[in-house]
Amino acid sequence: MTEHFTLIYEYDYSQALVSRVSPMSQRTVFICNPLDSALVCGSSQDITKLFTNGVPGVFRLVKRKSGGGVVLVAPLCQVWIDVFIPCEDPLYESDILKSPLWLGEIYRKVLSSFGVEGRIYEGRLVGEYAKLICFAGLGPGEVMASGTKMVGISQRRIKSGVWFYTMLPLGNSQEYLWDIFGEEKIANRLDLSQESTLKCENTINSWVGGLGRTGGTTIFSAKDKWDIEKTFLEVFALL
Numbered sequence: 001m002t003e004h005f006t007l008i009y010e011y012d013y014s015q016a017l018v019s020r021v022s023p024m025s026q027r028t029v030f031i032c033n034p035l036d037s038a039l040v041c042g043s044s045q046d047i048t049k050l051f052t053n054g055v056p057g058v059f060r061l062v063k064r065k066s067g068g069g070v071v072l073v074a075p076l077c078q079v080w081i082d083v084f085i086p087c088e089d090p091l092y093e094s095d096i097l098k099s100p101l102w103l104g105e106i107y108r109k110v111l112s113s114f115g116v117e118g119r120i121y122e123g124r125l126v127g128e129y130a131k132l133i134c135f136a137g138l139g140p141g142e143v144m145a146s147g148t149k150m151v152g153i154s155q156r157r158i159k160s161g162v163w164f165y166t167m168l169p170l171g172n173s174q175e176y177l178w179d180i181f182g183e184e185k186i187a188n189r190l191d192l193s194q195e196s197t198l199k200c201e202n203t204i205n206s207w208v209g210g211l212g213r214t215g216g217t218t219i220f221s222a223k224d225k226w227d228i229e230k231t232f233l234e235v236f237a238l239l
Contacts, residue, residue, distance in 0.1 A: 004237060005029055014038035014073055018064040020082070023160040027089055029236060030082040031229055037074040038062045039180070042134075042154070045070070050132075056180060066154035066165050069134040072173050076222035079168040079229055083236075086161040091239065097124065100141025100153045102239070103164055107143045107151045110231045116219065118145035132181070134167075135174040135216030149215045170225060174216030 005027035010017060014034045038060040041047055044067050055061050059072075073080065083103065085091045093099040104120040111118045121138050130137020134152050138144065143151040156163045220228065 004239070007031070007233065009033070011035060014040060014060060014062045017080075018062055018165075020163075021065060021158070023158060024084040024086065026086060027091070028084040029233065030084075032080040032082060034073045034075060034080070036060055038072075039177075040064050040071050040073055042066065042068040042070070045131075064154075064165065066156040066163070068139070068152070068154045069130055069132050069137060070177060071134045071152065071167060072177055073167075074173065076225060077170055077173040079170065079220075079225055079232075081166050081229065081232060083164045083166070084161055085164070087159075089161070092162065096155065096157075097122070097140045099162060100155055100164060102141075103153060103166065104141035104143050104151065106232060106235045106239075107166070107168065109235050110228060111143065111145055111150060113231050114220075114224075114228075116145050116150070118143040118150060133174070133177050133215070135169070135177075137215075146219075148217050150218055152216070168220070168228065169216045169218055170220045170222055172217040 006024065007029050009031045011033045013036050015038070017032045017034060018040060020030070037058050039055065040062045041050065041064070043063065043065055045063070047061060047063065050070070051061070091102055093102075101120060101122060108118045108120055121142050121144060122140060125137055125139040127137030130139075134154075135149050138149055139153065141153045142149060150168060152167045154165045156165070
């Protein structure tokens with residue numbers, strides 16, 4: 001435990017890492033290290049419809065508690081940091097659009113320390129394929145840099161506070177999702193005629209233009225993982 005928050009390093013299978021629901025008594029940071037390769041689906045996604053042709057044998061299929069699209073996780077393929085903020089904490093914000101902005105700012109500073117200048121998105125969720133693939137869309141607090149989404153953030157509210165689930169991919173691991181689904185079939189897996197489908201508006205094209213296959217591709221590799229986590233904790237400790 002540090003002076004201002006609890007720090008927990010977790011090494012477990014993906015299902016266990018995404019199943020955490022208990023509230024914490026103070027600010028808590030979890031550095032998550034999956035021991036397996038998994039496709040982690042959002043809470044509202046229908047797994048039976050997503051994978052009509054089955055799941056590649058190397059992957060486990062996991063469903064998380066928060067919303068959003070599918071992410072691919074595997075050992076040393078991402079920086080995965082979860083944060084719990086209690087309701088009484090000054091960082092707690094009831095507005096779901098504003099709630100993760102401070103977290104995006106941490107990641108912006110982290111990226112800047114590595115010479116990568118990012119921008120924090122402050123609007124509602126956008127991107128035609130955001131309901132399918134996490135890094136093909138952009139939500140509040142998430143960070144863009146060099147034309148790609150670098151950091152994904154989802155949140156889940158419980159009575160005593162809010163959970164933030166964050167991920168910074170290493171390399172191009174998320175790009176493989178397009179191969180799994182098949183680019184020519186992706187539109188068919190979404191009902192693009194429904195009003196609820198997220199469309200790209202002209203006013204935000206500068207944000208979502210690079211959120212296709214290369215969304216989530218970063219310059220970082222497994223050797224950068226520890227340094228990114230260390231920098232994140234240093235910035236977080238200053239809050």
